[in-house]
Amino acid sequence: MPKLKRSLSPRRTFPYFHPHRAGRRLKNMLSLDDPCWPTLRNAYGESSGIPKLLREAEYLPEDVGSNAEPYFSLWSALCHQGSVYTASYAALPHLVRIVEENPAKFRWTLLALVHSIEAGRTSEEAPQIPDDLVEAYQLALARIPSIASSLLNGNLSELEIRVVLAACATAKGFSLLGDAITELTPEIAKRLLDGGIFAD
Numbered sequence: 001m002p003k004l005k006r007s008l009s010p011r012r013t014f015p016y017f018h019p020h021r022a023g024r025r026l027k028n029m030l031s032l033d034d035p036c037w038p039t040l041r042n043a044y045g046e047s048s049g050i051p052k053l054l055r056e057a058e059y060l061p062e063d064v065g066s067n068a069e070p071y072f073s074l075w076s077a078l079c080h081q082g083s084v085y086t087a088s089y090a091a092l093p094h095l096v097r098i099v100e101e102n103p104a105k106f107r108w109t110l111l112a113l114v115h116s117i118e119a120g121r122t123s124e125e126a127p128q129i130p131d132d133l134v135e136a137y138q139l140a141l142a143r144i145p146s147i148a149s150s151l152l153n154g155n156l157s158e159l160e161i162r163v164v165l166a167a168c169a170t171a172k173g174f175s176l177l178g179d180a181i182t183e184l185t186p187e188i189a190k191r192l193l194d195g196g197i198f199a200d
Contacts (some may be wrong), residue, residue, distance in 0.1 A: 028135050029093040029097070029136045030136065032054060037050060037090070040090055043076060043085060044076075047085075049077075050078070050091055054091060063108075063109050071109045075116075079117055082119075082120050082123070084117050084123075085127065088117045091117075092141075093136040097140075099111050099147060100143060103147075114171075115163070115170045115171075118171065152164060158185075162184065163182065
């Protein structure tokens with residue numbers, strides 16, 4: 001299971017996000033068959049292998065243990081220790097699509113990866129999104145609140161609820177809040193409340 005914790009980077013506004021487009025379905029994603037994938041970078045170099053991992057993710061295998069595949073390899077390549085890459089931006093719409101198409105078979109680690117990619121993009125060290133990937137990336141983020149609403153109607157665990165809420169916050173431009181939500185386990189919440197830091 002991937003760790004959700006990452007350094008809290010300063011927010012960098014996404015200049016292409018237009019909330020009025022939120023009702024549009026995902027489109028213009030880079031096809032998994034597109035020959036451009038090898039020109040994109042991930043943590044280990046060129047990204048010709050990323051489409052295969054995304055196709056494997058479409059089958060939504062069980063996410064058991066920290067090394068479950070294809071999730072472990074997707075995390076390692078696309079959000080390595082909080083760093084993101086041009087292939088991360090191309091993959092994010094596919095991750096959102098997989099989650100949206102399978103609400104009854106929710107794999108929280110995919111939506112957590114979406115959150116972490118967008119949060120990582122706000123780092124000053126992150127690469128810019130290539131122009132031909134901007135629209136699909138933008139539309140994918142715009143879909144997250146609607147996807148979250150559908151997921152929250154289901155029977156989610158505490159961890160799954162945290163991931164859904166974090167993804168919503170980050171998709172709306174509040175990546176620091178999203179990061180905080182991912183870390184707010186019941187144990188940490190209890191310590192914060194018992195410590196009186198929210199007292200008047």
